Amino acid sequence: MFVQTQDTPNPNSLKFLPGRTVLDSGTMDFASPRDAHTSALARQLFRIEGVKSVFLGPDFITISRSDENMEWKVIKPDVFAAIMDFFASGLPVVNEDSTPSADTAPADDDDEVVAMIKELLDTRIRPTVQEDGGDIVYRGFEDGVVKLKLQGSCTSCPSSIVTLKSGIQNMLQFYVPEVESVEEVKDEDDEEAAQV
Numbered sequence: 001m002f003v004q005t006q007d008t009p010n011p012n013s014l015k016f017l018p019g020r021t022v023l024d025s026g027t028m029d030f031a032s033p034r035d036a037h038t039s040a041l042a043r044q045l046f047r048i049e050g051v052k053s054v055f056l057g058p059d060f061i062t063i064s065r066s067d068e069n070m071e072w073k074v075i076k077p078d079v080f081a082a083i084m085d086f087f088a089s090g091l092p093v094v095n096e097d098s099t100p101s102a103d104t105a106p107a108d109d110d111d112e113v114v115a116m117i118k119e120l121l122d123t124r125i126r127p128t129v130q131e132d133g134g135d136i137v138y139r140g141f142e143d144g145v146v147k148l149k150l151q152g153s154c155t156s157c158p159s160s161i162v163t164l165k166s167g168i169q170n171m172l173q174f175y176v177p178e179v180e181s182v183e184e185v186k187d188e189d190d191e192e193a194a195q196v
Helices: 034-036 040-044 074-091 112-131 158-175 186-193
Strands: 006-008 015-016 028-030 051-056 059-065 133-142 145-152 181-184
Touching: 015 074, 028 034, 028 040, 034 040, 040 051, 040 059, 040 074, 051 145, 059 074, 112 133, 112 158, 145 158, 158 181
Parallel strands: 145 181
Antiparallel strands: 006 015, 015 059, 028 051, 051 059, 133 145
């Protein structure tokens, strides 16, 4: 097994490409070790000193480091070893009872505007964001405001506001005139992790 790395726009996140499927569908974001109870792979990665968060994508794993003074050359060998050992074990990446998030998929009860927003997020925006080692999760649309949660390398990326406002907001406004703005929302767990 040959694991490659790819830089992300966030200097504190690195994308690891194991050359095989990580998740069959969706993505999973683990902001802290206590979130990792559903994934043996994430639990193993959190044991490595310097790992702050783990994000699993379809064919990649994004690791965010806890401290910018912790050098990648120190963390990378342990991450490579953990990934290779895990895939050699044959264990499932996630527990059977846990499901990756795929909430941008249109639902039957979505109105036309929400369905269009989700379609654009799923087909045009998410693939680009995942290319950079992150993801976006749809959290709602009310009073002209699309609410999105950033995951993976996007969580603490210095350019995430530019991505939201210039990239995502402009595209959504172009195709869906009802969209007035895009805002990032954070869960309580995210805010606790950011304070640590």
